[in-house]
Amino acid sequence: MPDLSLLVLQVAVVLLACRVTGALFQFIYQPRVVGEMCAGILLGPTVLGWIAPAASARLFPASSIGYLNALSQLGLLVFMFLVGLGMNVSELKKSGKWTLLISHASIVVPFVLGSALALFLYPRLSDDSVSFVSFSMFMGAAMSITAFPVLARILRELNMLDTRLGTIAIACAAIDDVTGWCLLAYIIVLIRFDHSGIRPLLILLGVAGFAWIMVYGVGSQLRRLEKIYARAGRLSEGTLALVLLLVLLSALCTEKLGIHLLFGAFLMGAIMPRNKELRLYLFDRLEPITVTLLLPLFFAVTGLRTSIAVIHGREMWLCCALVLIVATVGKLGSSMLASRLSGMEWREAAGVGALMNTRGLMELVILNIGLEIKVISPALYSMMVLMAVTATLMTTPALKMIYRGAMAGSVTDDAAADSGSGPFTQGAGTATGFAHGVQRPTG
Amino acid sequence: MELFFRHRKFLGAYVSLVMMLLALGPILRRGRALKAPPSLNGAWKFEVTNGQLPEPGCLAAGTELRRGTMNFSQSGNSFSLLLGGVAPGAASMGVIEGHQLRVSLPLPPKDHAPGCNEVQRLELEAWIDSDSEPRSMTGTLSARECSACGSSQFHAVRTVAPAAQE
Numbered sequence: 382m383p384d385l386s387l388l389v390l391q392v393a394v395v396l397l398a399c400r401v402t403g404a405l406f407q408f409i410y411q412p413r414v415v416g417e418m419c420a421g422i423l424l425g426p427t428v429l430g431w432i433a434p435a436a437s438a439r440l441f442p443a444s445s446i447g448y449l450n451a452l453s454q455l456g457l458l459v460f461m462f463l464v465g466l467g468m469n470v471s472e473l474k475k476s477g478k479w480t481l482l483i484s485h486a487s488i489v490v491p492f493v494l495g496s497a498l499a500l501f502l503y504p505r506l507s508d509d510s511v512s513f514v515s516f517s518m519f520m521g522a523a524m525s526i527t528a529f530p531v532l533a534r535i536l537r538e539l540n541m542l543d544t545r546l547g548t549i550a551i552a553c554a555a556i557d558d559v560t561g562w563c564l565l566a567y568i569i570v571l572i573r574f575d576h577s578g579i580r581p582l583l584i585l586l587g588v589a590g591f592a593w594i595m596v597y598g599v600g601s602q603l604r605r606l607e608k609i610y611a612r613a614g615r616l617s618e619g620t621l622a623l624v625l626l627l628v629l630l631s632a633l634c635t636e637k638l639g640i641h642l643l644f645g646a647f648l649m650g651a652i653m654p655r656n657k658e659l660r661l662y663l664f665d666r667l668e669p670i671t672v673t674l675l676l677p678l679f680f681a682v683t684g685l686r687t688s689i690a691v692i693h694g695r696e697m698w699l700c701c702a703l704v705l706i707v708a709t710v711g712k713l714g715s716s717m718l719a720s721r722l723s724g725m726e727w728r729e730a731a732g733v734g735a736l737m738n739t740r741g742l743m744e745l746v747i748l749n750i751g752l753e754i755k756v757i758s759p760a761l762y763s764m765m766v767l768m769a770v771t772a773t774l775m776t777t778p779a780l781k782m783i784y785r786g787a788m789a790g791s792v793t794d795d796a797a798a799d800s801g802s803g804p805f806t807q808g809a810g811t812a813t814g815f816a817h818g819v820q821r822p823t824g
Numbered sequence: 825m826e827l828f829f830r831h832r833k834f835l836g837a838y839v840s841l842v843m844m845l846l847a848l849g850p851i852l853r854r855g856r857a858l859k860a861p862p863s864l865n866g867a868w869k870f871e872v873t874n875g876q877l878p879e880p881g882c883l884a885a886g887t888e889l890r891r892g893t894m895n896f897s898q899s900g901n902s903f904s905l906l907l908g909g910v911a912p913g914a915a916s917m918g919v920i921e922g923h924q925l926r927v928s929l930p931l932p933p934k935d936h937a938p939g940c941n942e943v944q945r946l947e948l949e950a951w952i953d954s955d956s957e958p959r960s961m962t963g964t965l966s967a968r969e970c971s972a973c974g975s976s977q978f979h980a981v982r983t984v985a986p987a988a989q990e
Contacts, residue, residue, distance in 0.1 A: 478834060479834070482834060482837055482838065485838075485841060486837070486841060489841045489844055489845055490841075490844060493844045493845065493847055493848060493851075496848055496851050496852070497847075497851050499851075499855060500851065500854060500855055500858065503855060503858050503860055504858050504859060504860055504861070504900070505900045505901060506899055506900040507860045507861075507900055508860050508861050508862065508863040508864070508865065508898055508900065509859070509860045509861065509862050509863050509954065510863035510865065511860070513852070513855035513856055513858055513860075514852055514855070514856070516855075517851065517852065517855055691899055691902070691904070691917075693902070693917060694902075697902075719837065722833060722837055755865070758898060758899035758900060759897055759899050760899030760900065760902070761899065761900075
C-alpha cells in the first residue's frame with residue numbers, strides 16, 4: 382500500500398517546483414515546459430539528492446517511486462491521446478514534396494548518425510544483455526525525434542505559428558512524430574523479441590491489423606461523436622468517460638501486442654473525428670488536469686531517474702558531448718540542408734533546423750521507454766536527458782540569433798522576401814489546418 | 825527524362841538519403857563484432873565460501889550483508905553497488921575490466937570496533953563467469969582500514985536478471 386500522505390506531499394512538491402521553475406523560465410523567454418523539465422532534474426539525485434541527500438531520501442524514498450511513476454504514466458497516456466488528437470493526419474497528406482523531404486532528411490540523417498555513434502558508445506555504456514542491433518536502432522530513433530507539442534508551444538510564444546517558417550516546421554515535426562512513433566514501435570518489437578525468429582513479424586502484423594481496425598472500424602464509429610456534439614454542443618459525462626475508456630483499451634491492446642501503452646493512446650487521439658470544435662472541447666476537458674497536475678509527475682520521475690553523478694570521468698563526459706553534438710548536427714544540419722535545397726535562404730533554412738532540433742517531452746518519453754526495456758543504461762539515459770533539455774533550451778535563443786532584429790511577426794515577411802518563389806512554395810501553409818489543434822498540449 | 829530533370833534536385837536528395845540508409849548495413853555488421861562488458865544488472869544472492877563477513881560492529885551495512893543480497897545498477901564499464909536496502913545515495917561506483925569487477929564502498933561505522941578507523945571502506949573484488957546461467961561471480965569482500973574485520977571469499981548468483989527484453 383502506498384503511503385498516501387507521502388504521495389500527496391510528493392505531488393504537492395512536484396507541482397510547486399514545476400510551477401515556480403516554469404514561471405522562471407518564462408521570465409527568461411523559454412517555454413514553461415522546459416522549466417518543468419528542469420524542475421524534475423532539480424528534484425532528482427542530481428540537485429536535491431546532492432545538496433540534501435537526507436531530505437531527498439525522505440521525500441522520494443526508492444519504494445515510493447513506483448506509485449509516483451504509475452500516476453505519471455496515467456497522465457502521459459492522456460497526454461499522448463491529446464498529442465494524437467492535435468494531429469490532423471489528413472492535412473499531412475497535403476504536405477508538399479519538399480516538406481516531406483525535409484522531414485525525411487531530419488529522420489534519416491540523425492538515425493544513421495545515431496546508429497554510427499552507437500559504435501563508440503556500445504562498448505562503453507552498454508552491456509552484453511543488449512544486442513548491438515537493438516542498441517544502435519534505439520539510439521537512431523532517439524536521435525531522430527522532434528518534440529512536436531513543444532515546437533508548437535515555442536512557435537506560439539514567439540508569435541510564429543502562422544508564419545511560413547512556423548507552418549513548415551510544424552508540418553515537418555508532425556510527419557517526424559508519426560514516422561518516429563511507427564519506427565519506435567517497430568524497434569521496440571525488434572528489441573523485445575529479437576531472439577525469437579518469426580515472432581517479431583507476427584507482432585508487427587498484429588499491430589498493423591490493430592491499426593487498420595482502429596482507423597477504419599473504430600474511427601468511422603467515432604464520427605457519431607461529431608453528431609452528438611453538433612446536436613448538444615457538448616459531450617455528456619458518460620460519453621466523455623467512453624472516450625477515455627477507449628483510450629485505455631487502445632493503450633492496453635498495444636501493450637498486449639508487445640509495443641507500448643503510449644502507442645495505443647496516441648493512435649486513439651489520431652483517429653478521433655477531425656471536427657475542430659469537438660477537438661477543442663476535448664482539449665478543454667482533458668488538458669488542464671493532465672498538463673497541470675499529471676505531466677509534472679512525469680518530469681519528476683524522469684528527473685529522479687536522471688543522475689549526473691553516474692556520468693563520471695573524462696570518457697563519460699566525452700560520450701555526453703558526442704551525444705549532444707551528433708544529435709544537434711544530425712537534426713539541425715540535415716533539416717537546414719534539406720530546407721536550403723528546397724530553395725530557402727540560409728537564414729530561413731537555419732530557422733527550420735533550429736526548430737526541428739527541439740526535443741522536449743517526446744524525447745523524454747522515448748528515453749523512459751528505453752530505460753524501462755533496459756536497452757539504454759542509466760548513464761546513457763542521463764546523457765540523453767541532458768541532450769534533450771539542452772537542445773530544447775537552445776531553440777529559442779538560436780531562433781532569436783538567426784532572426785536578430787527581425788523577430789516575431791516580421792519573420793514571415795523577411796523569410797518570404799528572402800526565399801522568393803523557390804520550389805518550397807508548394808509546401809507552404811499546408812500545416813495551418815492542424816496548427817491550431819496542436820498548439821494546445823503544452824508538453 | 826524531362827520529368828527527371830525537372831525534379832533532379834529533389835530526386836538527388838532522396839537518392840542521398842537512401843545511400844545514407846544503406847550505410848546502416850556496414851554499421852550493423854561492424855557493431856556485431858563489438859564486445860560490451862558483461863551484464864551485472866539486477867539482484868545477486870551471495871554466500872560466503874571461506875572466512876567470515878566483516879563484523880556487524882565494524883560495518884553499518886553488516887546486517888545488510890548478512891541478508892546475502894546485493895544489487896547492481898550498471899552503465900557499461902561502471903556500476904553502482906547497492907547493498908540490501910541501502911538507498912542509492914549510499915551506493916558507490918565500481919569498474920569492470922574484462923571480467924573482473926572492483927568497487928570500494930564507503931561505510932560509516934555503526935559502533936566503533938577496536939582497530940577500526942572512523943571511515944571504513946568495504947572492498948569487493950570479483951570475477952564474473954559470463955558462461956554460467958544464471959550468471960555467477962566469485963570474489964573477496966574485505967573491510968579496509970579495519971584490522972579487526974577480516975575478509976571473506978564469496979560466490980554470488982544473479983537471482984533477478986534485468987527484465988529488459990522479455
